[in-house]
Amino acid sequence: MGDHCGNIYELRPVSIIRTLPQIKDHRLFQLKLEDGTTWESFGHQPGQFLEVSIFGKGEAPISISSPPTRPDILEICVRRTGRVTDALFEMEKGSTFHIRGPYGRGFPVETLKGKKLLLIAGGLGLAPLRSLLLYVLDRRDEFDDLILMYGTNNPDNVLFKYELLGFYDREDINYLYSVDRDDEGIWKQYVGVVTGLFDRAALSPEDTYAVMCGPPIMYRFVLQKLLNLGFSGNHIFMSLERMMKCGVGKCGHCAMGDRYCCIDGPVFPYTELENIKEAI
Ligand SMILES: Cc1cc2nc3c(=O)[nH]c(=O)nc-3n(C[C@H](O)[C@H](O)[C@H](O)COP(=O)(O)OP(=O)(O)OC[C@H]3O[C@@H](n4cnc5c(N)ncnc54)[C@H](O)[C@@H]3O)c2cc1C
Ligand code: FES
Structure with missing residues (x-):
């Protein structure tokens, strides 16, 4: 977790700098901290999430979509699904709400340094994976080869379309x-x-680490493919999504076997999941 000054429930006021429509019912929100500090004071890592907290509406866990290498703005990519996300979509530039976090175990950045990386995203799974992708691109010389595979159900549903188009001009991805x-x-x-x-x-x-994030159906097939190709379980990392309430290991809503997705994950090496039947 990040720097909560000892209080894991601490709520921090944020305001919306800009909202950028992505695809139908999906929006990117760019946020700043109301106390005037940069996001360095939040202390997030790629792959972690935060709780969006809207007074009178409730809370929702949302992945952090931007990397700590870009501390001026924090980005979240949100799909409109219910009470909290509806309230968020009603807000405009300058509106304020609260967040708490950062929470969970993110991608194992230190383990991945110097390694070849295969990032695989499906649909909204690109939102959390993007925090790692941009981190790697910002510190490109600290990592070896980089492959990104991204799948969506149809051409209208490509997230971050213009950013992705820019990758065609880069030789390092x-x-x-x-x-x-x-x-x-x-x-x-x-x-x-x-x-x-x-x-x-x-x-x-033998020398590539695979990191994936997407809908549950994707995991089963991608995992099979990776294992058949000879990837070892400890070279495969996946970010999971579960129903969550507290986000801090207290309520038990996100339990999978003997693990809590909110504090033991959301990112897990496959070796920690292979014996948990309900995990994948
Ligand atoms: C670690 C984590 C990261 C997430 N990151 C993102 C993100 O980056 N962007 C984003 O848009 N959403 C993300 N989600 C999902 C988001 O938290 C849920 O969609 C949340 O319920 C939205 O809150 P709401 O009040 O708007 O909807 P609600 O009023 O809670 O209703 C939403 C509907 O979705 C169902 N639901 C709730 N949680 C989940 C879940 N985890 N999986 C499937 N169905 C669910 C509910 O049963 C209900 O039918 C993430 C969830 C987790 C656990
Ligand atoms: S969400 Fe409460 S224990 Fe994980």
Whole structure:
């Protein structure tokens, strides 16, 4: 967890600098701390989440989508689904609300340093994975080869479209993307599920770390593919999503076997999950 000054429940007021529509019912919110400090004082790591707390509405766990290497603005990418996210979508530039966090175990950045990385995202899974992706791009010389595979269900649902387009001009990232369906025939890249992209990448499982984030159905197939290719379980990391309430290991809502997703995760090495039946 970050620097809570000893109080893990501490609420911090934030305000909205900008909201950027992404795809239908998904928006990127750019936030600043109301106390005037930069996000360095929050102390988040790639892959951690925060609780959005809106008075009279409730709280919702939301992944931090921006890396600590960019401390001026914190970004969250939100899908409108219910009470808290509805309230957030009603807010405008300058509106304020509270957050608490950062919470959970993020991506193992120190372990990944110097290694070849394969990042695999599906749908809204790109939101948490982006914090790691941008961290790696900001500190590119600290990591070896970087492959990003991103799959969505159709061409209208690509998140961070313009940012991703920019990756084509970079030689230090191999970006592959797929859509499950392309009913209008407009997609120039691969059509099919994200695992189809594995045939298009030169992978060396013995010295590559795979990190994935996406819908549960994606995990089963991607995991199978990685294990078949020879990736070892401790080279595979996945970010999980569970129903959460407290976010700090007190209420038990997010239990999976003997683990709590909120404090033991949301990022887990596969080796910690293979014996927890309900995890994947
Ligand atoms: C660690 C973590 C990170 C998350 N990151 C993001 C993010 O970056 N962006 C984002 O948009 N959402 C994210 N979520 C999901 C988000 O927290 C839920 O959608 C939340 O319920 C929204 O709150 P609400 O009050 O708007 O909706 P609610 O009024 O709670 O209703 C939302 C509906 O979704 C269901 N639901 C609630 N939680 C979950 C869940 N975890 N999985 C599936 N269904 C659920 C509820 O049963 C209900 O039907 C994350 C969840 C977790 C646990
Ligand atoms: S959300 Fe309460 S224990 Fe995890």
